[in-house]
Each structure stands twice: as structure tokens, then as C-alpha cells.
Amino acid sequence: MSIYLLDYGAGNVRSLVNAVKHLGYDMQTIETAADFDKAEKIIFPGVGAFATAMHALEQKGFIAPLQRYLAADRPFLGICVGMQCLFEGSDESPSTAGIGVLSGRVRRFSNTTKTVPHMGWNGVRAPTASLAWTGINEEHRYYFVHSYAVPYAEAAAASVLTVTDYADETFVSAVKRGRLVATQFHPEKSGYAGLRLLRAFLAGDAGDAAAAAAAAHGTTRTQLTRRVVACLDVRANDAGDLVVTKGDQYDVREAAANGGHVRNLGKPVDLTHRYFAEGADEICLLNITSFRNSPLADQPMLEVLRQASQRVFVPLTIGGGIRDLTEPDGTTRSALEVAGAYFRSGADKVSIGGDAVFAAEAYWASGGQRGTGTSSIEQIARHYGAQAVVVSVDPRRVYVDSPDAAGPAHRANVVPAHPPGPNGEAWCWYQCTVRGGRETRDIDARQLAIASEALGAGELLVNCVDQDGTGLGFDHALLRNLREAVRIPIVASSGAGCPVHFADVFNECHVEAALAAGIFHRREVAIEEVKAHLREKHIAVRNIEASI
Missing domain, CATH: 3.40.50.880 (Class I glutamine amidotransferase (GATase) domain)
Structure with missing residues (x-):
């Protein structure tokens, strides 16, 4: 045929x-x-x-x-x-x-x-x-x-x-x-x-x-389910092999007493196959090395996507390195070209991090009226649609004694601090970071979210550096703040430790999806365990289906 x-x-x-x-x-x-x-x-x-x-x-x-x-x-x-x-x-x-x-x-x-x-x-x-x-x-x-x-x-x-x-x-x-x-x-x-x-x-x-x-005469209204997302942080270890790792506040190395090696929780392609079989609604692959010395055609994450997509039939998001770049031989590639390479290899969405922060800064510098037209968000959204563009929001808490102490640019976006700061500060705002959390910028998470939506992003992936790896639950103050600010879907990330945390974030923050990494990698919590708890709380989720 x-x-x-x-x-x-x-x-x-x-x-x-x-x-x-x-x-x-x-x-x-x-x-x-x-x-x-x-x-x-x-x-x-x-x-x-x-x-x-x-x-x-x-x-x-x-x-x-x-x-x-x-x-x-x-x-x-x-x-x-x-x-x-x-x-x-x-x-x-x-x-x-x-x-x-x-x-x-x-x-x-x-x-x-x-x-x-x-x-x-x-x-x-x-x-x-x-x-x-x-x-x-x-x-x-x-x-x-x-x-x-x-x-x-x-x-x-x-x-x-x-x-x-x-x-x-x-x-x-x-x-x-x-x-x-x-x-x-x-x-x-x-x-x-x-x-x-x-x-x-x-x-x-x-x-x-x-x-x-x-199946005839369907009269019961259909219902959008909440998504449970498995996230894989992928990088090269000290031997140059690609591994899935997990950090505590972005530190992915074991303690010096244990050798100081990059934490290895499995091979990326194997884990994508496992999570598809276990019922993940989406899988997110975050390239936290960026492989800056590799030409675009040789990016290791392209091959990861090619192999993963052979047996994974749920959406795949790729993040890390989605920006304009210059290859080792001096060839320049636009963010649109970079995204296109990942889409052709099996990605459904691309996640933009630091580049989105810089685009948001330019947006607010214009008085909140327009983008440059050349940012990664704008280039990719114009060609592939907003649904293909995710912005990764990666802030740290800045604790202050009062909203006024945050300064005029951030005063309106200060929220009560839970927990209080190290010196008992009762308030905080969320300062955006770039370069894997290593550098802060003078823009807050709410400003980034509003600008990202205006520039054409279709979804936010919301992390909190302070909450990462704690297992204490998602940062509800941050998520509620952003939910009030934008009308695009939000994926909650950072801090999941048990199934209760997923139900809490869906009920209290009204996000569309929630993501976990370490607890799934280490088999501390199963995806189906999370979904079973959500069903008990009358939160709609997709059932795992038998293979064909």
C-alpha cells in the first residue's frame, strides 16, 4: 500500500x-x-x-x-x-x-x-x-x-x-x-x-x-485532565557519557566524600521509554550542559529525541540551548533553525530559559509595548505557533522586610514569604535567573511571565531554585502569583515529594500540569500512585491504557 x-x-x-x-x-x-x-x-x-x-x-x-x-x-x-x-x-x-x-x-x-x-x-x-x-x-x-x-x-x-x-x-x-x-x-x-x-x-x-x-449520542460533557509530567535533566558526566541527573538547588554532583561525581540516575532514552509505559502524560528533556562546542547537527540531544520518539507516543518537550548561536566554525544559526532541528528530531515543544529573560527585559524596556521581533520566543511562535513555545521560569526568592524594600520595580509583585526568610523576613519576591541559576537579573518572575505571554509563548514551566530538591511541595505563592498574571497554561515544577503535593498544587494554584523528576527516577513515587491519589481527590487524569 x-x-x-x-x-x-x-x-x-x-x-x-x-x-x-x-x-x-x-x-x-x-x-x-x-x-x-x-x-x-x-x-x-x-x-x-x-x-x-x-x-x-x-x-x-x-x-x-x-x-x-x-x-x-x-x-x-x-x-x-x-x-x-x-x-x-x-x-x-x-x-x-x-x-x-x-x-x-x-x-x-x-x-x-x-x-x-x-x-x-x-x-x-x-x-x-x-x-x-x-x-x-x-x-x-x-x-x-x-x-x-x-x-x-x-x-x-x-x-x-x-x-x-x-x-x-x-x-x-x-x-x-x-x-x-x-x-x-x-x-x-x-x-x-x-x-x-x-x-x-x-x-x-x-x-x-x-x-x-x-459510542453513539454522546451527551456527557468531556473534561480536560490534569497532566502529570516526568522531567529528565540530561547532561554529560565526567566521562563524557549522557546521563539523567538530578540536583539539589541545581547542584548535580555528589558530595565530595562520595567522589563528587555527577549524579547518575539512568540513561535518557531508557527513562523516556519507561515513563511512557508508566503513564506519563508528557516527558520533558532538559539539556543542562548545552554542548556549546558541538555543531547543531551533532548535538547529542537530537539523537536522544530521535531514539526516544521511536517508542514514545506522548508529547516530548526539549529545553536548553534554544537560542541564536554561533557554531565552532563560525556559522550562525537562528533560534528558529535550532528549534526546527529539534522538532524534526521528535520534539513537540521547545523550552526557552535565559533567552526568554533577555527578551522580557527588552519588552519592558519598550514600556511593555512590543518585542524586538527577533527574540527566540517571537521567531518560533510565528512559525510553529504559540503551543510549541514553553518559557522556563527559574527564579530565586529575595527576602525583604516589607514590600517597599523590594524597590519600585518589584514592589507590586512581592508576596508573603512561606517559609519566612533566614532572618525572619515576612515577604519575598522572585528574581529571575539565567545560565542554570548561576546569574540573577533585575526582573521578577511575574514580569517575565507577562512578557512571555505577550511575545507569543504558549506555556510556562515554573521552577523555584529554593524549592528544587527539597521534597516539601511546590511553591504555591509563586504559582498563584503567576496564575493571576497570565492566561496561558502553567506547569508546576520543583519540590514534589509525594502524591499529596500534586493534588494540593492543582486544587490551590489551578495549574494545568505538575512535574517531578527525582522521585520518579529513584522510584520513590510511581506515576500511577500520583494519578490514583488524584482520582481519589476527584481530579481528572488520563488512565493508563493497555498496549496494542
Whole structure:
């Protein structure tokens, strides 16, 4: 069978290729318009912005042959932006026309009642009489990451396969018309549920009639789950081998009495495979060495991603070194080029640290009116969309006797200190750090968060250097402060020691995800143990599914 990938040159398609290969199929890429006639099935993946996808299709001369392919009712699967492009247009780029084979327009979510992007695992429900194609199941959760969607009220009902609810909005999460199927979610990142969907499409399986009947008339509103994220700090040890390590307030070496070696908690690829099997909703790989003397093409983390994505079918975030850089031979690479290399190797999101702090400083220097247009955040968000950009917030507490003592720039962002400072100070503010926590800057975490959202970031990964490695729980004062400041999703990090800490941070800080590292690496707490506790507290989480 000739399966073709319609790759317009943006985002992570490696994970989709790996998923198809995992299911026992080969897939080749459409290179010319003539390939549309050769294809028996086409998959159009979407990672990026609507206009980027449509303009790339136009430049390649692919729009007319794609329209002919679809008009002939030949098998087609669109994913995320690959689904949105089938409609007439999108508010993301009002002047850009879609392919127009489906009626309706893509709209932006309102962020007045919820965070945007809609990011995480959500259910689907079938509003029509039956699911004619049962690769999708109402009992499963699927991974969404998008700021735009087709409102159910505006879509042509005949083509709607499933809908999904996000707070006060209901949108189209899957469509079917003839042999055209498309999903707003990412099956290649939806674990075994997503692999089942892909297998149904590739095998041409119409599904079981009883299963279709059971899934009909979905009326129970779907619910976005909280995400439990496994984080791997990756660096080279003293022998030059890549290891997963864990620090206490970023110190990753053992005590001198124990040799002073870099703490080794496992191999990065092995641990990503383990955490996928154990039910992690996402996996975050943070490069804490940066490998500054390696050309971009030889960055060790690229190979880690390539190998990890062969068997990991949940989102992968990569952080560390995402910035403009100069290679050892003097070649310059933009942050967009660097991010593109990681996306092509299997990453779904990139996490930006120090570069985001410098961009935020420039933003506030302009009076909070604009960015430079050239920052890493702006470059990557323009091309790949806000959902692909995470900003890592890494502050230290600065204890003060009163809010006024913080100075005029930070006075408004001072919070009560819990616990009090070393000299009994009752207040603190959170000073941003760069270069792995080794250098502080005169900007606070709230200022960074607001600027990051304005510049185009789609998510915050919030650490606290003082809390790191303590096992005493997340820093609620910091997280509540940032939750009040921005309307993009937040991942809580630093300090998790037991399942109770996850429930507490979800209930008290209203974050979308919570992350842990050391307690998972050392098997002190299992991911399923965390999720079981969350279920007991009536916090929605994704269930671990049997493999296919």
C-alpha cells in the first residue's frame, strides 16, 4: 500500500512517521504534484500556524492536486492544522483562504474563562446517531494542543464525527466525509488510543457495529485532565557519557566524600521509554550542559529525541540551548533553525530559559509595548505557533522586610514569604535567573511571565531554585502569583515529594500540569500512585491504557 505524508515543512512529523512504522507500515513523503496520483492513502499532519501551512502548500503547487485527490473521495487523514486547513479559513490568518472542502471557519478560543492554548488530554463525544468510523472511542482521552478550533455551532453537522468541550466552548474534534477523516487532536501523541486510531485508518477497518452503537449520542460533557509530567535533566558526566541527573538547588554532583561525581540516575532514552509505559502524560528533556562546542547537527540531544520518539507516543518537550548561536566554525544559526532541528528530531515543544529573560527585559524596556521581533520566543511562535513555545521560569526568592524594600520595580509583585526568610523576613519576591541559576537579573518572575505571554509563548514551566530538591511541595505563592498574571497554561515544577503535593498544587494554584523528576527516577513515587491519589481527590487524569 502506498501511504504518503503531506509534509509542508513545519513541526514534528518524525513522531507520526515513527507511529506509522510502529504499526507495521512504511510511509513516504510527497515530493511533487505527481505523487498525489500514486498515493493510496495520504496523511496531512499539522504542527504550526494556519498561514504557514497554506502558504507552503501553495508554494509547492500542492493545493490543486490535493483538492482533486479529496474530490475523488480517496483515503485521507488530517491532523490538527491538517484538519483546520480543510475548512474555508481561519481567524489565525484572516486573509489566508483554506482548502475549502469543508464548510465552516476556524476561530480562536476565548481566554476570558480559561487558559489558551487548550493543551492536554481531553475526551471526545459523538453528537450524531453513530460513529461510522470507530478508530475513535469516547472512552479514551486524546492529546490536544491548539489555540484555534471550529466551533460546533458553526460546522456543517453532516461532517462532524466528534466534538469536545473546553470550559464554556464546544468545538469540532474530528470530522468524516466519505473516506476523509481528520482530527483536531494528535493521534501520534495520544498514546495507545491514538495508535489504535491510526491503525484503523491504515487498515481501512470499519470497526465493530456494537462498538459504534455504544459510542453513539454522546451527551456527557468531556473534561480536560490534569497532566502529570516526568522531567529528565540530561547532561554529560565526567566521562563524557549522557546521563539523567538530578540536583539539589541545581547542584548535580555528589558530595565530595562520595567522589563528587555527577549524579547518575539512568540513561535518557531508557527513562523516556519507561515513563511512557508508566503513564506519563508528557516527558520533558532538559539539556543542562548545552554542548556549546558541538555543531547543531551533532548535538547529542537530537539523537536522544530521535531514539526516544521511536517508542514514545506522548508529547516530548526539549529545553536548553534554544537560542541564536554561533557554531565552532563560525556559522550562525537562528533560534528558529535550532528549534526546527529539534522538532524534526521528535520534539513537540521547545523550552526557552535565559533567552526568554533577555527578551522580557527588552519588552519592558519598550514600556511593555512590543518585542524586538527577533527574540527566540517571537521567531518560533510565528512559525510553529504559540503551543510549541514553553518559557522556563527559574527564579530565586529575595527576602525583604516589607514590600517597599523590594524597590519600585518589584514592589507590586512581592508576596508573603512561606517559609519566612533566614532572618525572619515576612515577604519575598522572585528574581529571575539565567545560565542554570548561576546569574540573577533585575526582573521578577511575574514580569517575565507577562512578557512571555505577550511575545507569543504558549506555556510556562515554573521552577523555584529554593524549592528544587527539597521534597516539601511546590511553591504555591509563586504559582498563584503567576496564575493571576497570565492566561496561558502553567506547569508546576520543583519540590514534589509525594502524591499529596500534586493534588494540593492543582486544587490551590489551578495549574494545568505538575512535574517531578527525582522521585520518579529513584522510584520513590510511581506515576500511577500520583494519578490514583488524584482520582481519589476527584481530579481528572488520563488512565493508563493497555498496549496494542
